[in-house]
Amino acid sequence: AQSVTQLDSQVPVFEEAPVELRCNYSSSVSVYLFWYVQYPNQGLQLLLKYLSGSTLVKGINGFEAEFNKSQTSFHLRKPSVHISDTAEYFCAVRNQAGTALIFGKGTTLSVSS
Amino acid sequence: DTGVSQDPRHKITKRGQNVTFRCDPISEHNRLYWYRQTLGQGPEFLTYFQNEAQLEKSRLLSDRFSAERPKGSFSTLEIQRTEQGDSAMYLCASGDRRQYFGPGTRLTVT
Numbered sequence: 001a002q003s004v005t006q007l008d009s010q011v012p013v014f015e016e017a018p019v020e021l022r023c024n025y026s027s028s029v030s031v032y033l034f035w036y037v038q039y040p041n042q043g044l045q046l047l048l049k050y051l052s053g054s055t056l057v058k059g060i061n062g063f064e065a066e067f068n069k070s071q072t073s074f075h076l077r078k079p080s081v082h083i084s085d086t087a088e089y090f091c092a093v094r095n096q097a098g099t100a101l102i103f104g105k106g107t108t109l110s111v112s113s
Numbered sequence: 114d115t116g117v118s119q120d121p122r123h124k125i126t127k128r129g130q131n132v133t134f135r136c137d138p139i140s141e142h143n144r145l146y147w148y149r150q151t152l153g154q155g156p157e158f159l160t161y162f163q164n165e166a167q168l169e170k171s172r173l174l175s176d177r178f179s180a181e182r183p184k185g186s187f188s189t190l191e192i193q194r195t196e197q198g199d200s201a202m203y204l205c206a207s208g209d210r211r212q213y214f215g216p217g218t219r220l221t222v223t
Contacts, residue, residue, distance in 0.1 A: 004155075032210070043117075043204060043214040044156070051210060090155050099169050100146060101212060103155030 002027045004091050006104035013111055015083055021076040021107045023091030032094040033074045034101065035065055039087045047089075050074065061085070086111045115139070117215035119205050125221045126195055133191045134218045138207030145188050146212060147180055148204040149173065156204055162188060195222045 007022040025031060032051050036044040048059025055067040065076045074091060088108050092101040118137045126132050138145045143164050148156035159178070161169040164185035174180075177195075182188040192199055200222045206212040 034211075036214075041219075043216040044206075045214070046211060049211060092155070095158075097169065099161045100158035100171075101148075101156070102158070105153070105155050 002093050002095055002102050004093050004102055004104040006089075006091055006107050008107050009105065010108045010110065013081055013109070015111055015113050016080045018079050019077065019081050019085075019109065021089050021091075021109065023074045023076065023104060025072055025074060025091070025093045027072075027093060027096075029096055031067075032098075033065075033067060034092040034094075035059065035063070035074075035076050036090045036092060036103075037061075037087050038090065038106075044090065047076070081109070081111045083111050083113060085109060117205055117207055117213050119203075119215040119218050121218055122216060123219045123221075125223065128195060128197060128222055130195055131191065131193045132195060132220065133189055134203055134205075134220075136188045136190070136205030136215060137186075138188070138205070139213055140186075142207035142209070142213075143185070144207060144209055145182055146206040147188070147190055148206065150202040150204055150217070151200075159190075192220075195220075197222045 003026045005024045013019050034049045035047040048057045050057050050067045058064045088106045090106045091104045120135045145162040147159040150156040160180050162182040177193045180190045202217045204217045205215045
């Protein structure tokens with residue numbers, strides 16, 4: 001069965017510092033991977049997705065992620081964070097049937113000045 | 114593209130009551146999904162529609178839960194005889210290779 005593990009439940013960083021949010025997945029088939037952001041009391045907004053092609057994926061708000069098949073990872077990075085990046089971040093993999101997303105438990109990114 | 118909308122945004126109900134939520138997907142999307150998100154957790158898949166056909170249901174969807182999508186447009190999710198454990202955010206999404214999420218309906222069962 002497919003699964004997603006987000007290795008850090010909370011990541012505190014200072015403004016303008018770089019950040020990496022870690023995600024590992026397990027899947028026996030081709031993977032479609034996603035990162036979503038959720039601001040308080042809101043739905044999920046797609047940051048970026050990997051479907052195929054280049055392993056380095058660029059998304060919105062300056063985020064990028066790298067698909068690493070050998071390490072089964074899809075870590076999210078941003079070179080310089082802002083206060084407004086404070087939110088919950090979810091990594092997800094599409095299930096084998098292609099009918100649903102399987103989410104990790106989320107990482108809370110807290111950016112302070 | 115007006116996005117996915119959900120109604121109501123918040124619902125407080127007493128244990129044992131029935132509740133119904135509505136989701137309006139992006140109009141051209143054939144696929145519609147329901148998820149449940151409890152505090153501190155990621156969303157968990159409940160069910161999936163292709164047009165009006167409900168093609169997949171999670172084991173999380175007990176017999177107290179029913180979802181419909183008449184005419185392949187909007188969808189409703191009904192919970193009968195609510196329990197405190199049903200308290201959660203219920204998220205609707207639509208789309209194919211990418212899922213667009215609505216703002217969610219937060220259910221509180223007292």
